[in-house]
Amino acid sequence: MTRDLPDIPPASAFFFDFDGTLAEIASRPDLVSVEQEVRDVLQALALKYDGAVAIVTGRPLEAVDGFMAPIRLATAAEHGSIRRDSMGVVHFDEGNAEAVAAAHATLGPFVAAHPGLLLERKRSSIALHYRQRPELAKSCEEEVQEVVAKNPGLVILPGKMVFELKPKGVDKGEAVRSFLSEAPFKDRTPIFVGDDVTDEHAFEVVNSLGGLSVKIDDGNTLAHFRADRKGLIAWLFQLVARDQK
Numbered sequence: 001m002t003r004d005l006p007d008i009p010p011a012s013a014f015f016f017d018f019d020g021t022l023a024e025i026a027s028r029p030d031l032v033s034v035e036q037e038v039r040d041v042l043q044a045l046a047l048k049y050d051g052a053v054a055i056v057t058g059r060p061l062e063a064v065d066g067f068m069a070p071i072r073l074a075t076a077a078e079h080g081s082i083r084r085d086s087m088g089v090v091h092f093d094e095g096n097a098e099a100v101a102a103a104h105a106t107l108g109p110f111v112a113a114h115p116g117l118l119l120e121r122k123r124s125s126i127a128l129h130y131r132q133r134p135e136l137a138k139s140c141e142e143e144v145q146e147v148v149a150k151n152p153g154l155v156i157l158p159g160k161m162v163f164e165l166k167p168k169g170v171d172k173g174e175a176v177r178s179f180l181s182e183a184p185f186k187d188r189t190p191i192f193v194g195d196d197v198t199d200e201h202a203f204e205v206v207n208s209l210g211g212l213s214v215k216i217d218d219g220n221t222l223a224h225f226r227a228d229r230k231g232l233i234a235w236l237f238q239l240v241a242r243d244q245k
C-alpha cells in the first residue's frame with residue numbers, strides 16, 4: 001500500500017514525467033490539458049528550489065511547451081534525445097535518424113490500413129498509439145518488432161497504449177543524469193515522479209543516487225513511493241508552503 005510521501009531535503013531537484021503525471025491521460029495525445037494548479041505549483045516549486053525543476057518526457061519539446069504555456073521549464077523531450085537545460089540551451093542527440101525515418105516509412109502504411117491507430121513522428125523517435133484500437137495491441141507489437149529486427153539501432157519502449165521506438169542508449173535515466181551534471185540541479189537530491197514503464201530507468205538512477213522515486217498509480221515499479229495525481233499535487237503544494245530552507 002501507499003507510503004505517505006515523505007519530507008525532503010531542502011536541496012532537492014525535481015523531475016516529472018508529463019503524461020499521466022503532470023497531465024491526466026486523454027483518449028488522444030493531443031487532447032491532454034494541464035490544470036492551472038499544476039502550473040501554479042510547478043512555478044512555485046521552481047522559485048523555491050532555485051529552478052531545479054524539470055520535465056522528462058517522451059513527448060516532443062514543442063508539444064510539452066504548448067501544454068505548459070505560459071510557463072517553460074527545463075525539459076528533456078523524446079526520452080532525453082532533446083534536452084533544454086535551465087538556461088534555455090537545447091541539446092540534441094540525433095541518435096539514429098535514418099533508422100527512425102525507415103521505421104516511419106514502414107509503419108505508415110500499417111497505420112493507414114487501421115483507422116484509429118496514430119503514428120506520432122518526432123525528431124528522433126516515433127510512437128505508435130493504439131488507445132482507440134486496444135484490440136490491435138498484439139498486431140502493433142508484432143509490427144514494431146519487425147521494424148526493430150530490420151533496424152537494430154532502435155529499441156521498443158512499451159507504454160500505456162503505445163509502443164515507442166527510440167535510439168538505443170537514450171532513456172529518461174540518462175536524461176536525469178545529464179541534468180544532475182549541471183546547475184541548478186547539480187549536488188541536489190533528485191526526486192523523480194512518473195507513471196509508466198519508461199520512467200523505470202529514471203527511478204533506477206534516482207534510487208542509486210539516494211534520491212526519491214515516486215510512482216503514480218498502479219503497476220510494478222522500482223519506485224520507493226506511490227501516489228495518485230491528486231496526492232502528488234497536494235504534496236507539492238505542501239512543500240511549497242512549508243517554511244523556507
Ligand SMILES: [Mg+2]
Binds near residue numbers: 195196
Ligand atoms: Mg507518463
